[in-house]
Amino acid sequence: MPTNLLQPDELADFERRSTTILGETKLVYRAGTGPAVIILAEMPGISPHVARFARWVRDAGFAVYMPSLFGTDGAVPTAGEGAAVFRRACVSAEFRALAAGASSPVTLWLRGLARIAHGECGGPGVGAVGMCFTGNFALTMMLEPSMLAPVVCQPSLPLNDPAGLEISDQELGEIAERLERENLSVLAYRFSGDVFCRAERFAAYSRALGPHFDGRVLPDPEPASQPRPPFFREHVPAPHSVVTVDLVDREGEPTLRARDEIIAFFHQRLGSVRS
Numbered sequence: 400m401p402t403n404l405l406q407p408d409e410l411a412d413f414e415r416r417s418t419t420i421l422g423e424t425k426l427v428y429r430a431g432t433g434p435a436v437i438i439l440a441e442m443p444g445i446s447p448h449v450a451r452f453a454r455w456v457r458d459a460g461f462a463v464y465m466p467s468l469f470g471t472d473g474a475v476p477t478a479g480e481g482a483a484v485f486r487r488a489c490v491s492a493e494f495r496a497l498a499a500g501a502s503s504p505v506t507l508w509l510r511g512l513a514r515i516a517h518g519e520c521g522g523p524g525v526g527a528v529g530m531c532f533t534g535n536f537a538l539t540m541m542l543e544p545s546m547l548a549p550v551v552c553q554p555s556l557p558l559n560d561p562a563g564l565e566i567s568d569q570e571l572g573e574i575a576e577r578l579e580r581e582n583l584s585v586l587a588y589r590f591s592g593d594v595f596c597r598a599e600r601f602a603a604y605s606r607a608l609g610p611h612f613d614g615r616v617l618p619d620p621e622p623a624s625q626p627r628p629p630f631f632r633e634h635v636p637a638p639h640s641v642v643t644v645d646l647v648d649r650e651g652e653p654t655l656r657a658r659d660e661i662i663a664f665f666h667q668r669l670g671s672v673r674s
Contacts, residue, residue: 400454401447405626408447408473412454413465420511426472427512428465431457434525434669435516436548437464437509437540441531441640442488443481443630444470448643449530452658456528459662461669462520466512468493468505468533481630488532489558496532496556499563502539502570503556509536510543517545524548526665531555531640534596535565538585541574548668550661551587551604552641553596562599564607571607578611586664587614588641588657595639615660617653620645 401408413428428445430453438453440446445467457463469491470476470484489496493505513525524547529537534554540546556565564571578584585608589596601614619638631644638645642661646654 400451404447404451405475405628406447407475408450410445410450410473413450413463418466418512418515420508420515423508425508426467428453428467428472429463430454431460431462433460433462433520434522434665435464435513435520436461436526436528436665436669437466437512437516437537439509439527439529439533439536440465440468440470441533441553441643442469443476443484444468444474445472446470446475446628446643447473448628448640448646452528452642452646455658456662456665459665461526461665462516464512464516466509475628476630478629478633481628482634485532485634494532494556495565497559499557499560499565500567502566503536506536506539506542510540510546513540513543513546522669524669526550526669528552528642528661529554530643531595538574539566539570541577541583541585542570547583548665549585550664551585553589553593553639554587554600555595558595561597562603564600564603575608575611578608583668584611584613586661587612589614589616590619590638590641590645591616592619592637593639594637595635615657617641617657620647620652620654 526548527537528550537549
């Protein structure tokens with residue numbers, strides 16, 4: 400596993416697949432064996448930090464599927480390059496960055512990926528982790544019956560409404576009914592001082608999903624706990640990325656414990672055989 404997370408990652412240990420769903424083709428990085436877990440990268444793309452988390456999940460006994468949704472795969476973009484990726488995503492027809500009350504169209508494609516992954520890997524179902532820009536996507540994917548273990552990390556959309564949810568009331572109601580009917584849960588994380596995913600958003604999830612929303616708030620790590628990539632230093636000054644950039648890989652740290660909780664959640668819901 401690469402140790403310098405501020406250098407580009409060639410992702411050489413992942414199989415690259417061109418995957419067409421609903422007439423749209425995207426590159427998907429796949430690795431590992433076991434039940435499927437879909438890793439949805441945060442802004443500005445599949446960074447070395449995102450790939451590290453995917454490898455942790457893979458090494459815990461899961462088949463990881465990591466779709467390329469934006470940015471340059473494996474890159475550590477400059478602050479300007481990352482901002483350009485963000486601007487393009489905000490105006491893309493695939494994403495709804497600013498408006499509450501509706502899901503991003505790309506979630507239909509992701510639900511199709513969940514069906515494919517479940518068909519290939521078997522087991523009781525599929526897990527997913529969404530982060531930041533893609534945070535809520537893991538919840539919307541619960542509209543796909545094979546999705547059993549959604550993890551929502553620092554969901555940041557819609558950007559202009561701290562209490563808004565990037566999903567329609569009808570879809571949210573269907574998911575709430577499914578969670579109750581099948582006794583499932585949504586695991587979610589945010590930092591206490593996060594300015595992009597604030598307490599109002601977790602409160603809205605809690606009202607909508609009740610006890611099936613397991614929202615966990617972590618203390619902010621020390622600012623100088625580790626170097627941060629240029630995009631985050633310039634545009635995301637406060638702790639934000641629970642399992643990637645702001646994860647402190649040291650025994651006893653809350654973020655490392657969160658990583659282990661997520662993996663345990665997948666074991667509980669999906670089962671696995673450790674490699």
